[in-house]
Amino acid sequence: MSTLIKNATIIDAESPFHNQKKDILIRDGKLEKIANSIPKKENYTIVELENLHVSCGWFDTSVSLGEPGYEERETINKGLIVAAKSGFTSIAVNANTNPIIDSKSDVEYLINKASNSPINLHPIAALTQKSKGIEMAELYDMQQSGAIAFGDYNKPIENDKLMKIALLYAQNFNGLVLSFPKNNTIAGEGIANEGINSTKLGLKGIPSLAEHIQIARDLFLLEYTGGKLHIPTISTAKSVALIKEAKKKGLNITCSVTAHHLTLTDDELHSFDSNFKTNPPLRTKEDVKALQKGIKSGVIDIITSDHNPIDIEHKKVEFSEAKDGVTGLETAFIAVNSVLALEDFINCFTTKPKGIFGIKNYSITEGNIADITLFNPKTTTIFTKTNILSTSKNSPFINKRLKGEVYGIFSNNQLIKN
Template identity: 65%
Template sequence: MKLLIKSATIIDPSSPFHNKKQDLLIENGKVSKISKLIENPNKYKEIELENLHISQGWFDTSVCFGEPGFEERETIENGLNTAAKSGFTDVAVNANTYPVADNKSAIEFIKNKGNNSATFLHPIGSLTKNAKSEDLAELFDMQNSGAIAFSDYNKPIANANLLKIALQYVQNFDALVFSFPQDNSIAGDGLVNEQINSTKLGLKGIPSLAEEMQITRDLFLLEYTGGKLHIPTISTAKSVKLIKQAKKNGLNVTCSVAAHHLVLTDDELVSFDANTKVLPPLRTLKDVKALIKGVNDGVIDIITSDHNPIDVEHKKVEYSAAKFGTIGLESLFGALNKVLPLETLITCLTTKPKNRFGIKNISINEGEKANFTLFNPDSKAIFTKDCILSSSKNSVFLNKKMNGKVYGIIANNKVVL
């Protein structure tokens, strides 16, 4: 790959060129020169785009692709293409496949399917066998085969002793355990946030208490066992407080928030559109404000799309029968660029998640590999079905205003624009 990027504003606090508009010369997959003006006597291919900004490649820590088992929702090939065009050079893929990715062979299958893509695929192994929360899966073998963490996607570990044993066991090989923050004995068969809107609309509620009780339990377990815990997609104001205090107490805990929980509230439910049915559910404006503050204060470490394609047969049904989940890769940047400072958003998509998951940060500098996301932070648009690249179209952001446009990525010696 021989390429010249013209007039790009570099957003990378680790780079000596941070906040500077520069030309970048890329040869054989590496940045050979960065300068205010680079001539092109060899007539390399040039990339010159409106208001071009580049950052380190973005990493999404919670992505679902249907393959194997649910290819009608999304294949790995199309999912990785969608991720690349949405700005992601790395994605962590959840184990909610059929069969569940709970063993070495399943991890190797998923990883091999991602070979030769511009976007790097990092499998997450199921924490328990068949994600049934009964027995631990083959964690050590899966890590040796490429799993970067362990999670029963969107399924809480009801058995506290099982999570305790998991946190103790994985310390032998320094692995990261996820624990989904929901107590199902409290959540029951709830569909949406338990609040005024759920009462008005006659929809069964999931109280904030269900999330906060589970987080409290998990933090007590972590304090007892040690180890590394990640709490994905928190959604309430009190959850932020609980994790903030745990970090002050020295616990090795991180958390993430899904993009839709930073932007949308349960006021969206009035449409009875099943695309608004997500887990955890959309909460109140008070929660949204607390989550944004949590990101800005550094309590919340990671932002994810929580991309979860669901086929039309499981979304175009009555609300109670619809599956939880929304796609989010294509909309993440445009939705969040209007509620968070640009540098904060980029940090929560690059250095923070990569540090937690043990993925190397590649600074934008001469001599380093070309691993970039290309975007325009000032573009305005409406997110329509034409913007969706996923096989499934279940987006909670349909017809919402977007602030920012992603051009694509340069990674793995490939250009996807």
């Protein structure tokens, strides 16, 4: 099988062809030739699209799929298709299923379900048994079976000693520990950012302090234990400052932010639309600006969709009763591309997350495996419900003008086009 990509602008700082417009010939899953012009042949599959750009394949570090247990929200097969058409060649899948992914066999189940897919599925196994935060799960066994990191999705580890032991133990096999940034005692029963909007709307607030206290605790523990810590989905200006200071100290700390926290504020809550109910909650304009600055400066390492499909029975209800979570794969790129320059954030989709989670990154260089995303960063569109590919439709970007278009991917010797 041979695929010829014509007139593509290559976006890959590690490639000798960075920012150059080239033809790319892929044969048997490898980048055989990259040149100014490659002649078309009858047996080639030709990809020739308006303002075509290609980069290393995108990697989403926080994707929730319903299966096993919540197939009505999203099956693994459907989720993989959504990821491919959204530009992702690799995804890290969270452990928030039923049963929780907390054993070797659970990890192997996920990997086997994705075999022969164009998408590389990498499980994030639970840090604690059944994600209850009481006893540590069998981390080493799960890593040997293919788990790339360990975390209880959207659940903080409240037991300080348990977190300390996890950071110490994981060092024995270079394991990556995730810690969700929320202090439940401070957050209480809050459902929205504590501030002017929550007060006006009569919604119980979650103060930023709940995030800051948890991050500060984790950083103190990391400084004591050593090891690798990743803090997923930060949401405040102070969190950026705390992590910036920790990095200056030389701590092995990384963090991510969601596409919706980079683009939306708690002003959206005036509609009481439960699609804007997220965990952590949407914050203020000042927080959004600080998060965007954190991407540009390199303090924030990763942008994730934090894709979490929720079925209509649990989402289209009163705001206070609705489950947290948004579908985000389809909009991750086009949302961020609407507020940031491509060169400021593309590494947060590609080389940075792969390096942190130990995933091989294939630069766009002759002889390498073809693992690429195809897109147009310039087009604009109104994102509507009909654009949602996921089984669940809980997107916060419905009817919003977004910038960019994903054309597809080439991965695992398969071309997927929209």
